[in-house]
Amino acid sequence: MAVPKEEERKKLVCVTGGCGFIGSWLVRTLLDHHHSYTVRATVQDLSDPSQTYHLRSLLPSNSDESRLSLFQADLLDSGSLWAAIDGCEGVFHLASPCFLEDPREPQTQLLDPAIQGTLNVLEACRKAKVRRVVLTSSISAMVPNPSWPHDKVVDESCWTDIDFCKAHKKWYPVSKTLAERAAWEFSKQHGLDVVAIHPSTCLGPLLQPSLNASSAVLLQLLQGSEESQEHHWLGSVDVRDVAKAQLLLYETPCASGRYLCTNGIYQFKDFAEIVAGICPGYPLHKFAKETQPGLMGCKDAAKRLLDLGLKFRPIQDTLKEAADSLKDRGFLGQPALISSSSS
Template sequence: MSNSKQNDVVCVTGGSGCIGSWLVRLLLDRRYTVHATVKNLNDDKETAHLRALEGADTRLRLFQIDLLDYDSIVAAVSGCAGVFHLASPCIVDRVLDPQKELLDPAVKGTINVLTAAKAAGVRRVVVTSSVAAIIPSPNWPADKVKAEECWTDVEYCKQKELWYSLSKTLAEQAAWDFSKESGLDVVVVNPGPVLGPVIPPTLNASMLLLVRLLQGSNETYEDIWMGLVHFKDVAVAHILVYENPSASGRHLCVEDISHFGDFVGKVAELYPEYNVPRLPRDTQPGLLRTKDAGKKLMELGLQFIPMEEIIKDSVESLKSKGFIS
């Protein structure tokens, strides 16, 4: 791993979220100086856990940004060698105004961040996309494992009102278009649902999904599940693709490609005391399982934490923080 970058100043948009907090923590551990962005500097739920991280007192600066306010982003990325763009709304339940709630902040926000990064002379931008930009892809060959070259079907998302998937797909496509036109060095990480020990006082959508599952929800997340990944692994993946000059393109970031039914079965086995529903093993029609889905990241040195450990870390974190009893 390149040591030359570890004294860099870097910006993490969405630094207060579950993934962002882990990334800020690991960057501080690696001696980076971090500009972390939040929505509201006066909200302790966004800031207190970041200020409590080791190294935060000397190497963390917090910035309040609005993804649709370009000038607020300029201030956060000024003086940075690298940018990690995580901030994007994640709503997987019903959305009343998809353009305002999801599409504009995701797509226009990404363009604003990349434009500010280009103007500031940033060396590399790591964009956090999602498996939601890889699936649903109903026209993908049935006998071929889904990988980085697979893209979500935009028209299918519009038909089925899968607004989150649409927002992540359009935002990632906009990032690649911007990179091609401007010459800005962009690399992308595409995590699956991200679980594990939670640093902030609030939960991300994937951890809420686990809470619902433990309470007996029998949803199967047919169009958005492709396997899961640990918070720490997603943070490490971001740092690996930033620090390795050879890293390029998209990086599928899941422990394995697996079905939601595999996950549910393992949760039920590990925690029989909870009201976990009995679901069929095959919950994602046509999704081929594979053990080395994240091989691009593995080649950069990432060793994925296995599903069983992710589940245990997640449930114990939910218990310790009082989200479940």
Template sequence: MNGGGKVVCVTGASGYIASWIVKLLLLRGYTVRATVRYPRDIKKTKHLFTLEGADERLKLFKADLLEEGSFQQAIDGCDGVFHTASPVSLTATIPQAELIEPAVKGTMNVLETCAKFSSVKRVIVTSSTATILGCKPPFTPNDVVDETFFTDPNFCLEMKQWYALSKTLAEDAAVRFSKENGIDLIVMNPGNVIGPLLQPTLNYSVGVIVDLINGKTPANSFYYRFMDVRDVSLAHIKAFEIPSANGRYINVDPTTTMKDIKKLLHVLFPDLNGESEMNGMAYKVCVDKMKSELGIKFTPIEATLRDTIASLKKKCLLI
């Protein structure tokens, strides 16, 4: 019970990765203050209250990314903060309002609140590999991507990659503010996260698997590398617990590409639609930092896929 007596805040707690972070924190003995936009929306929050330890050690708080000071009550007195809340979408009619503002302003809102309370020892921000992979010229099979790679915002603008831009600007702002204000900040950079769902609705990253099962090619999929949601969530918690953890951590299984996922799905669904060749961007990923500093081991991707599909069926999300 690593978290016995410790109080932490998880923002956007009803989301996919966040729900798993809450679950694992509760299992480790933490008291969790979970922020959501609509605490009274039982459909979105009910799954959190079914988690082991929730009755005794989970409390919901109303907070909005764009509402200054709305995280104050939840963060006051916390030992740590996991900031996961940020919109995920690859399409946007008004990118500034739909993606960029909530990501950047929301992150600053949370960090400015953290700076006010000396109880907060460390902040973990969920970023994305989208803040690492966006650059020109494209990667080649010999390129080895690690935490020293940074997306070029101009490339995002040029390519109209609004989600990547929102995450890149938010991460940049977070790092800058934390340095200026003495906040111990760690940035997690997950790829496409899959695995069983705790929440009742389909999220973007697991939607990629549903698309593949239905014979559709997901947008921007040639960039994707995958990782189990349980491993990603544990990596977040280890980044909080291990004193020497620092900087950024790529959260992907380097051996699993979109082609591998497609092959495995064909084994699990022999009559799968869409025989089209799945083109993936060829590049290598180095995750030595996550493995050596956080001690993360990967769930075999076949087990992850089986659990994802079982979960989708159970929640009637597979059409």
């Protein structure tokens, strides 16, 4: 593979997990950006149209098709990652397994790919002399944390309680937490510039054809689920704002450390009430009590991103577009007709 010229390298970035919900929007944001990035996106299976078609359609009209290249890569295959990252100036690492149902083999299905996969990506970045890595972590690396003071707003200093999660078989938070800790240790040892972003429950229009875990939270709520997200909730955020924030962190030289990305911290009960007002006719469960005991609300919880100039979309707009997208994709049926005599 030819080594990109220096001026080309400055605009060449890699997005691991590019076919996912956040990854697809990040690819689109990079391609639409006025700096005209050239993007390499990794997918698990190049022969699977569900992983590739929607990405290829993201190129702006009359755009040079060479600005988007897709690479088949396995997080546990260092060679495949190197092929995608070699020559890039920046890397956005998003790829990490996530399941709608609990995995039968947490170690092999979740922990190994998340932790060793992150280290494999970072090692490729070190060898390629990548300028900066934007690591997409998660609020799952911040909560659950039962020992966090009830009179303190959750911030970037909060870390998930690994022992609590293992005891309750909450393996996804374990995977995200251990992967992020491994990334910080690697960064410290090798001097690699890493910045981490922690999106809350991410919602918005779907670009990919499949249902992702965070969109499933809204879908299940609209279908009448009584799940309160007690240990996992720190508010929600628009997927397009997450993509903007990732790019902002990449382009801001002073950015460092962890960045919570949420459109405020508030109870899931309050979220459900907002959804009910925007999406009438669905059988939403009414939560009668505090769904997150002791959780301190905060409108400007993402202060570190706000201070960098990020502006969040109103959550009402996000929810409306997310619900419409779920309907358009056939995941959500039409609401029941509400009788004029209904209270």
